[in-house]
Amino acid sequence: MRNTPVCVLGLGLIGGSVMRAAAAAGREVFGYNRSVEAVTAATADGFDATENLDEVLSAAAASNALIVLAVPVPALSQMLARIRDVAPQCPLTDVTSVKSCVVEEVRAVGLLERFVGGHPMAGTAHSGWVAGDAQLFVGAPWVVSVDDHVDPAVWTLVADLALDCGAVVVPARSDEHDAAAATISHLPHLLAEALATTAGEVPLAFALAAGSFRDGTRVAATAPDLVRAMCEANADQVLPVLDRALDLLKLAREALAEGNPLTELVDSGHAARVRYDSFSRPAIVATVIGADNWRDELAAAGRAGGVIRSALPVLDSPG
Amino acid sequence: MRNTPVCVLGLGLIGGSVMRAAAAAGREVFGYNRSVEAVTAATADGFDATENLDEVLSAAAASNALIVLAVPVPALSQMLARIRDVAPQCPLTDVTSVKSCVVEEVRAVGLLERFVGGHPMAGTAHSGWVAGDAQLFVGAPWVVSVDDHVDPAVWTLVADLALDCGAVVVPARSDEHDAAAATISHLPHLLAEALATTAGEVPLAFALAAGSFRDGTRVAATAPDLVRAMCEANADQVLPVLDRALDLLKLAREALAEGNPLTELVDSGHAARVRYDSFSRPAIVATVIGADNWRDELAAAGRAGGVIRSALPVLDSPG
Known part of the structure; x- marks a missing residue:
């Protein structure tokens, strides 16, 4: 559902670019950063940003926003504990690099059911809010996890965000990623x-x-x-x-x-x-999200180079 | 002397680019290639090219042209033998990669006195005449050897060619290169x-x-x-x-x-x-070519990052 608000935690290069790209796609987006510098800069650029984590998580819980973890891996466990306390029902994804260790952290805190890992394969040698760019993800592969635990509805929310950012979605298992x-x-x-x-x-x-x-x-x-x-x-x-x-x-x-x-x-x-x-990137168009074996089917298609360029049909949904 | 004609042997990516760049700088330039395809293509592009090696070397000898070896290393020894026979007085340089082995080949054939090795540090993943580009060397380092045997007059001819092609000259000893x-x-x-x-x-x-x-x-x-x-x-x-x-x-x-x-x-x-x-590239301006220790002075300056951006003064010359 593309009217789901987006809550970005961490406004560095990647998080800041997600915030800009989601806003440019017409999504409601708000965010948090630990340091006041990025918050000030993001606010000056016209974005809704705060350094108050409880405030942003309460807003996420109230609007059932998709929470995007864009903090460094060492900060994850503390951040996840706060999410569990304040916004445990929110759909949850991340944009960090290595996926297996994030899955373990999320599992440890009891949020696995609402989590679908992600990894946009884009970056520059620069960092921080000022390095962010709404165009950073255009045409880039954005991995969206199809691990066994993944919920079809959350998966669709995460894939939609990636597509809204201009990326192509590569479905992959966390270990293979x-x-x-x-x-x-x-x-x-x-x-x-x-x-x-x-x-x-x-x-x-x-x-x-x-x-x-x-x-x-x-x-x-x-x-x-x-x-x-x-x-x-x-x-x-x-x-x-x-x-x-x-x-x-x-x-x-x-x-x-x-x-x-x-x-x-x-x-x-x-x-x-x-x-x-000459590696070809065939579009994945036939898989129905939520149908039998949809995760394995997507993992196999991703392994073969397949990418998702526009939203896939969802089981029992009108579209 | 910038009215010295240039004779390019080998019209692949590098040789073909030298031919184009020298012509664009107003130099008289003619060339040779073993395969008829490159000769036909160069001729069609308006250049003076032939697949007759004796003909091109006779023309080089007659005009005392600077001969540029732009053939693959395995072809060098045969090429050098023909130069020794037909155009032994011509100033001689090369644009191949590794310098020490070229110096040995040139020494073996008895042409060392007229030879100053060169290496333009530019290239693309493509090859052949069609991949050539008059702009290929613009701003690129072009090594010109300052080995002990190097003659000041030939050195100046080679450095002038590099400068005419838009490169910056890095003076270096062959072994350090x-x-x-x-x-x-x-x-x-x-x-x-x-x-x-x-x-x-x-x-x-x-x-x-x-x-x-x-x-x-x-x-x-x-x-x-x-x-x-x-x-x-x-x-x-x-x-x-x-x-x-x-x-x-x-x-x-x-x-x-x-x-x-x-x-x-x-x-x-x-x-x-x-x-x-942040490596700085200070311009070398003070060395007088042919003065005492000019080769060691240039080698030291090159090692420190120095480059030659315009012609240096030459001992006993009016400029």
Whole structure:
């Protein structure tokens, strides 16, 4: 239901962008931030923001708003405890990175039934309210969880918010999301940090650096706390893909040391990148939310590259 | 002397871009390519190109043109032998990647005295004449070698060509160039290949890939033969920086496995990238080409980030 108000907790880059994008889509939206700076800035930009958590949660409870957790992972458990006390009936989602640990926190506090995890795969190297942008999510994949516990009505609310923000919805199980995120987000961060560090030790390296280095280290400009938080929170999934990358690089090292060709790594990397460039994103249109096996059906479609570009039919609803 | 004609051997991405940029700067330029396709395309675009190597070298000898080697490294020795036979007095430069091996080839054929190595640090993932662009070098660093053997007059010719193409000249010794290139170009390619390969094996990874993965694998789209050629030709310099990156990643792996913070790698990577972003590029203006110690002075200035943005004074010349 697209007239459901949206309550954003945390007005940094992602939360602030959700607030702007939801407002731009005509949604009623209000929010909270712990620090007064972001609240002042958001208010000055014409948004309804407060640093009073109980006030914002009471308003959410009164309007049955969709609550969007956009705080750093370490702040989640305290925030969830307040939601349980003040707004336990509200539908709930999040926009943080790693999903499995969020699901565990939500389960621990007893709110799992109303929760559907989310992850917009967008960002910049900047942070804070001022870095936010109503267009940040346009065309970006926004994962909406299809774990076994997920309620069809809450799922639809969360998917609608993502679509309203201009994103395409990728349905995925939390564990599969975390393995993929380790590969396409956390591993690139670690490689970028290693590349930047290595170059910082070689005279003349910065003097000659061009596109390969700039692109390869772009995400090393991300705030260190954010990088650490997302990699450490997803360590179980990062380890196997980091090991795989290390093995590939060690094989390349041996080939170079022995004067053998680098064919294997270079060919497989090129082939994978070419496959990625031509990876098709078929629209998911046929699944009925709430019908038998709808979660498994969506998880399989997402795995195959499928995305949701406009609202899916819902069981027993007129549309 | 900016009225020296330019003879480009090899009309791929780099050679073709040099031809276009030199012509756009008002230079007389003619060129050679082994395959008729590039010659036909260049001719159709209004350029003076031929697939007859003896013809183009005779023309270079007759006009004392600056010869620019823009062929793949494996083709160099055969090309150099023909230059020695037909145009041994011509000033000579190259625009290939790794410098030390080119210097050895040129020395072996007896042309070292007329040779000053070059390397424009620009490129795209595309190749061939059609991918060329007169603007490719605008603002890019273009290394011009200041090895001990380098002749001031030839050096000035090569630096002038780079400046005419819109590049900034970075003076560097060939061995230092190769170590830096290993770090900021070849290592990023290997990391990109490993990242792309790893992601290609994880279900859902391509479906969720966004900016971190796109940027981190961009150079994996480069033609595999080019990647192999530049990494293998520079293996001696790639090995130590690859080992350094592997060590950093292994330490991060241990930290993750033991539940320790990733502080060390993430902080050092971030700090290096921030330093790179604020790396200043002071203009080198005071060195007199041909004066005592001019090569060492330029090498030191280049190491410190200095670049040449307009022609330097030359000893015993009126300017």
